[in-house]
Amino acid sequence: MAKQGSRNLWQGVLCEWADVLDVTDASTVVTLGEGGTPLIESRVLSQVTDARVLVKFEGLNPTGSFKDRGMTVAVSRAVERGAKAIACASTGNTSASAAAYAAAAGIQAIVLVPEGRISMGKLAQSVVHGARIVQVRGNFDDCLEISKELAEQYPVHLVNSVNDDRIEGQKTAALEIVDVLGDAPDIHCIPVGNAGNITSYWRGYSLAETTGAATKRPRMLGFQAAGAAPIVRGERVLEPDTVATAIRIGNPASWQQALDARDESGGHIGAIDDREILKAQKLLASSTGVFVEPASAISVAGLLERHAAGEIPAGSTIALTVTGHGLKDAQWGLKLEDGSDAVPESADADTAQVAQLLGLA
Structure with missing residues (x-):
C-alpha cells in the first residue's frame, strides 16, 4: 500500500504542461483536472492490422470529451x-x-x-x-x-x-502520447470535424520533435463522415448529415491547418460512411471495453479502411484518438448492426429459468 500522501494529484493541463503553455504567476487557472487520459492498447485492432494500436481515450476528460x-x-x-x-x-x-x-x-x-x-x-x-x-x-x-x-x-x-x-490546450494530448511511448507513434488516426484537433495534435507533435522529446512526427490520418466531408470533397457542404453529430460540420474553421497537417506529414484525410462508423463503435466497445460516441469511432473505421487499402505497414505503432464518451450520444449504443433496437431478454425471478435462458442449464 502506498504511503499516505505519496501520490501527487493530477493538476490539470495548465499546471501539468505549464512549461509549454506560457503560464505565469499572474495567470488565472480554471481547471477541472482535465488531461492525463489513458492510452489503451487494443488487442483486437492490433491483431487485425498487424500493428500496435493504442487508443487515446479522451472521453475520460471531465465533461466527457477532448x-x-x-x-x-x-x-x-x-x-x-x-x-x-x-x-x-x-x-x-x-x-x-x-x-x-x-x-x-x-x-x-x-x-x-x-x-x-x-x-x-x-x-x-x-x-x-x-x-x-x-x-x-x-x-x-x-x-x-x-x-x-x-x-x-x-x-x-x-x-x-x-x-x-483552444489549440494550445489541445496540443497537450500529443505531448502525453510522446511522454508515454518515449517517442511519437508512426501513425496517428483522428476524427476531423471543425479540424481544430488534427491541427492541435500536429502542433504538439511538431513541438515534441523540436524540443527533442520525439525523434519524428507521425503520419496524420484524418477522417470525416461521408455526409459531412468538405475537406475530402474540396468544397463546403451546405447541409451536412451524419450520425456522427460531433463532426457534422460543413465548413471547418481550421480547414487549411488540417490540409497542412496532412501534407506536411505525408498523411491522408478520407471519408467514412455512417454504417462503417457504427460498426466500428460496436467493435471497439465489445473488443476493447471503450465506449465512444459515433464521431470518435470514425478513427477506428478509418484505420480499418486504410488497412484494407494496404496503407498500414506491419509492425507500425499507431495512436488512435477517440474524442468523446459514448454516453454523450447513447442512443446509438442501443442499436444492433441491422439498425433494430437492442431489447434485453426477460425472465421470471427464478434461478433455473435464468440459467436455462443463458444456456447454463
Missing part, C-alpha cells in the same frame, strides 16, 4: 482578461465544456446550437451547468458566424477553436 483540454486554457485566459461571459457555437461537446468551465470560473456561458441537431446528453450538460442556450434555425456554420459577430460587437469572449488558446 474539448476540455482547450477550454481550460481559453476560459483561464478569458478570466485573466476580465471577461464576464464567454460564447461558442457547438454541435454539443464544445457547449458542454464551455458551460462547465464557465460555471467553475463564475462567469456566464452563451452557447449557440443548431436547432434540433444536438444530442440530448450534450444539451443536458449545458443546461445543468447554467449556460444561456440559443437554438439557431440553421447549421453549425451559421452558429459559428453569429458567435464570432457577438464577440466582435459585444463584451463576450469567443471560445471556439478559432481562438488559438
Whole structure:
C-alpha cells in the first residue's frame, strides 16, 4: 500500500504542461483536472492490422470529451482578461465544456446550437451547468458566424477553436502520447470535424520533435463522415448529415491547418460512411471495453479502411484518438448492426429459468 500522501494529484493541463503553455504567476487557472487520459492498447485492432494500436481515450476528460483540454486554457485566459461571459457555437461537446468551465470560473456561458441537431446528453450538460442556450434555425456554420459577430460587437469572449488558446490546450494530448511511448507513434488516426484537433495534435507533435522529446512526427490520418466531408470533397457542404453529430460540420474553421497537417506529414484525410462508423463503435466497445460516441469511432473505421487499402505497414505503432464518451450520444449504443433496437431478454425471478435462458442449464 502506498504511503499516505505519496501520490501527487493530477493538476490539470495548465499546471501539468505549464512549461509549454506560457503560464505565469499572474495567470488565472480554471481547471477541472482535465488531461492525463489513458492510452489503451487494443488487442483486437492490433491483431487485425498487424500493428500496435493504442487508443487515446479522451472521453475520460471531465465533461466527457477532448474539448476540455482547450477550454481550460481559453476560459483561464478569458478570466485573466476580465471577461464576464464567454460564447461558442457547438454541435454539443464544445457547449458542454464551455458551460462547465464557465460555471467553475463564475462567469456566464452563451452557447449557440443548431436547432434540433444536438444530442440530448450534450444539451443536458449545458443546461445543468447554467449556460444561456440559443437554438439557431440553421447549421453549425451559421452558429459559428453569429458567435464570432457577438464577440466582435459585444463584451463576450469567443471560445471556439478559432481562438488559438483552444489549440494550445489541445496540443497537450500529443505531448502525453510522446511522454508515454518515449517517442511519437508512426501513425496517428483522428476524427476531423471543425479540424481544430488534427491541427492541435500536429502542433504538439511538431513541438515534441523540436524540443527533442520525439525523434519524428507521425503520419496524420484524418477522417470525416461521408455526409459531412468538405475537406475530402474540396468544397463546403451546405447541409451536412451524419450520425456522427460531433463532426457534422460543413465548413471547418481550421480547414487549411488540417490540409497542412496532412501534407506536411505525408498523411491522408478520407471519408467514412455512417454504417462503417457504427460498426466500428460496436467493435471497439465489445473488443476493447471503450465506449465512444459515433464521431470518435470514425478513427477506428478509418484505420480499418486504410488497412484494407494496404496503407498500414506491419509492425507500425499507431495512436488512435477517440474524442468523446459514448454516453454523450447513447442512443446509438442501443442499436444492433441491422439498425433494430437492442431489447434485453426477460425472465421470471427464478434461478433455473435464468440459467436455462443463458444456456447454463
